[in-house]
Amino acid sequence: MIPEAKDAFRKSLQQGAEEIVASMRALAPVDDGALKASIRWTADTTGKDSKGDEGLRYYIIAGGRGVNYAAYVEFGTQDTPANPFFFPAYRLMRKRVRARVGRTVGKAIRDSFKRGS
DSSP states (O other), X not given: OOHHHHHHHHHHHHHHHHHHHHHHXXXXXXXXXXXXXXXXXXXXXXXXXXXXXXXXXXXXXXXXTTBOOHHHHHHOOSSSXXXXXXXXXXXXXXXXXXXXXXXXXXXXXXXXXXXXX
8 A cells, every 4th residue: 555545544544533432422321421431442553464564443442441331321221221322423424434534545645646656
């Protein structure tokens, strides 16, 4: 992959992850604030693809860090109705993030060819 395109891809994915996390936090129910505070994103750059390039995977996580009930809030239980916050935010933002990534990477590739790299 062209280095400029890879950097553009990484930056636009990070921006998208921040936006999705912000949407999830806005939709998350607040009891003591622990669930909202547990929503975050992380990058997995340890994996290698077939060409040996480091992987560009971003994960959005809700729960952990002492909050082990995020799935129960999202999907509900027998006694508690569902209060979805994770997947509605993801579905709301995914087209926007994909479009931005495509535009940003496309622009980086075009600019790279214009410069003659």
